[in-house]
Amino acid sequence: MNKIFDQLEFVENPLYESIIDDLLQRKYSVIDNFFTAEEVEVLRNALLMKYEEDQFKKSAIGNKTNELIEKEVRGDFILWLNEADAGKAEEVFFNRLNNLIDYLNRTCFMGILHKEFHYAVYPEGTFYKRHLDTFQNDGRRKLSIVCYLNDDTWLEENGGELTIYVNENANEQAVDLYPLPGRMVIFESQELEHEVQRVQHSKRLSITGWLKTR
Numbered sequence: 001m002n003k004i005f006d007q008l009e010f011v012e013n014p015l016y017e018s019i020i021d022d023l024l025q026r027k028y029s030v031i032d033n034f035f036t037a038e039e040v041e042v043l044r045n046a047l048l049m050k051y052e053e054d055q056f057k058k059s060a061i062g063n064k065t066n067e068l069i070e071k072e073v074r075g076d077f078i079l080w081l082n083e084a085d086a087g088k089a090e091e092v093f094f095n096r097l098n099n100l101i102d103y104l105n106r107t108c109f110m111g112i113l114h115k116e117f118h119y120a121v122y123p124e125g126t127f128y129k130r131h132l133d134t135f136q137n138d139g140r141r142k143l144s145i146v147c148y149l150n151d152d153t154w155l156e157e158n159g160g161e162l163t164i165y166v167n168e169n170a171n172e173q174a175v176d177l178y179p180l181p182g183r184m185v186i187f188e189s190q191e192l193e194h195e196v197q198r199v200q201h202s203k204r205l206s207i208t209g210w211l212k213t214r
């Protein structure tokens with residue numbers, strides 16, 4: 001199909017439009033129920049199976065120092081996803097994300113060419129100290145995306161909030177977001193510092209990733 005038909009077929013998507021509006025206005029967007037309860041359950045089960053099979057690795061931080069210092073910064077365990085040999089669960093995930101990426105590229109000329117995603121498990125007692133995602137020394141990271149895979153028994157006292165630091169009229173404000181199942185948070189990687197508060201009583205499950213240019 002040629003370009004003109006492509007454009008004629010374009011259908012405005014209200015959800016994606018609201019994400020774009022949020023990003024333009026405040027550099028982050030929170031989308032509850034981006035994934036359905038069933039999709040979250042399937043992804044959570046896939047994550048837990050791999051976690052129990054010991055496929056996860058202790059996360060590292062940009063400048064490799066020693067284990068002790070790393071634990072003081074971030075305590076999660078991760079497993080990178082490979083879209084090329086994704087299972088059924090991850091296929092649903094990538095389809096949904098690719099749709100959003102296509103839309104962003106078409107409507108905002110975002111120029112997103114690459115993406116990288118990993119599963120993450122924050123065991124009880126762990127956290128990720130305040131940082132910018134360019135900490136990982138990757139200037140190509142444009143948008144950070146986090147999708148939460150906890151079950152619906154997740155309680156406020158479990159902590160694990162994602163705190164995003166936003167500047168409003170030169171005042172810094174901390175926005176606390178609970179890792180609720182099906183919730184997706186998307187924010188500007190180069191702009192917003194954020195942290196994961198200490199997780200209590202349970203482990204915190206998610207997929208985190210980046211949309212990248214060039």
Ligand SMILES: O=C(O)CCC(=O)C(=O)O
Pocket residue numbers: 120128133146161162194195196206208
């Ligand atoms: O899990 C989250 O809410 C955020 C994770 C994060 O900041 C990161 O992996 O860089």
Ligand SMILES: [Fe+2]
Pocket residue numbers: 131132133144194
């Ligand atoms: Fe981060």
